[in-house]
Amino acid sequence: MSHVDLGRGIDEGVDILNDLDSFFAGDGTEEVSSIRIGEWPEMYEESSEAIVEKLVANAHLLPGLRRLSIGDVDPDWCEISWIQLSDITPLLTAFPDLERLDLRGSDGLALTPLRHENLKVLRVECGGLQSSFVRSVAAGDFPALEHLELWLGVERYGGNTTAADLAPILAGDRLPVLKRLGLQDSEIQDEIAAAVASAPVVAQLDELDLSMGTLTDAGAEALLGGQPLSHLKVLDLHHNFLSDTMTDRVAKALPGVDVKLHDRFSPEDDRLYVAVSE
DSSP, X not given: OOEEEXXXXXXXXXXXXXXXXXXXXXXXXXXXXXXXXXXXXTTTTSOSHHHHHXXXXXXXXXXXXXXXXXXXOOTTTSOGGGOBOOBOHHHHHHOTXXXXXXXXXXXXXXXXXXXXXXXXXXXXXXXXXXXXXXXXXXXXXXXXXXXXXXXXXXXXXXXXXXTGGGHHHHHOTTOTTOOEEEEEEETTHHHHHHHHTTOGGGGGOSEEEOOSSOOOHHHHHHHHHSSOOTTOSEEEOOSBOOOHHHHHHHHHHOTTSEEEOOSBOOTTOSOOXXXXXX
């Protein structure tokens, strides 16, 4: 038993806390390397705190856990910005060997800055990521982190992160082996692109993802006018508001890079919008 999928069928009366109790009471938990937490009852009102507490209390039964996903649900069950999460600090403390943490949602999400020796992937998918969480990530030490992906979202759903909040991440001092950086789904994508254009961390990256946001010609111009990007394997700018001229310029400027420019919308649209908000 290497992977456990919990939280399916809640609408049929399954209680995830009882489900967790049954799981921990069974045999073979020490062989589990991956857990996915999907739905829980009233997840648009009840936070993940009780689930986190249950996992932390039973951490000794999961010595092999390396991957954990929380809130991985379809929009048909709960919109992404309605998902109620909680403080993930106890999880990272209780599972020092965890290598990947995927979170969906952001309401209630919190983190106290810490050092984690083994986390390789941290992903947060949401419609609005609070600056307090981003600053805590930036203030932490993640010497093994290779992939950091933050969906920043919109202010309407709590997304108040600024380019200044990202500065320690973009400096790269505490992320020595980071190879893939995603700062996505932002309504200030041009400002982020401008900050990334001179960010020291970019030189060590293989993949840079600024997709899903409101990137316009101004942001793309900043990228082209900044530090070289020709060392990248992938530059993902899909879901953008670039003109035909700028799209051609970006593609021609980086002939050896896999530049993703699909899902392009007219820059003359009255309203710029991110790919994921509610």
